[in-house]
Amino acid sequence: MTRAHTPAGIRPPFARYSHAIEVPPDHRLLFASGQLGIAADDTVPADAEGQTRLCFDNISAILDEAGMTLADVVRINAYVSDRAHLPGYMKVRDSYISDPPPASTLMIVSGFARAEFVVEVEVIAAAP
Numbered sequence: 633m634t635r636a637h638t639p640a641g642i643r644p645p646f647a648r649y650s651h652a653i654e655v656p657p658d659h660r661l662l663f664a665s666g667q668l669g670i671a672a673d674d675t676v677p678a679d680a681e682g683q684t685r686l687c688f689d690n691i692s693a694i695l696d697e698a699g700m701t702l703a704d705v706v707r708i709n710a711y712v713s714d715r716a717h718l719p720g721y722m723k724v725r726d727s728y729i730s731d732p733p734p735a736s737t738l739m740i741v742s743g744f745a746r747a748e749f750v751v752e753v754e755v756i757a758a759a760p
Contacts, residue, residue, distance in 0.1 A: 710737070712739075
């Protein structure tokens with residue numbers, strides 16, 4: 633079982649994430665490429681919430697193929713193209729992740745390969 637570390641001597645996380653997640657030596661690791669908010673039919677929602685849902689749905693499908701679930705995610709790296717997308721991303725992210733929340737970094741970037749993309753999410757997962 634993984635173990636969350638959020639030491640009392642440092643400032644608590646700004647949002648719902650852990651400062652660190654420890655993975656035991658007997659676990660498999662999965663590194664997922666960044667997923668964009670694009671559906672199998674190439675449609676892209678216009679809003680950050682819709683794109684974030686698709687990102688996590690795509691990640692769920694990848695994890696499922698590896699015999700894992702979102703509960704196995706130990707690290708999230710997420711990127712949004714504008715500070716205005718932070719609340720929508722965080723609202724949806726929080727509905728997909730379990731406790732303890734994974735370690736996480738959220739960055740604002742200047743853009744993605746296609747202008748309509750506003751969110752990208754990559755994860756690392758660990759499971760026995």
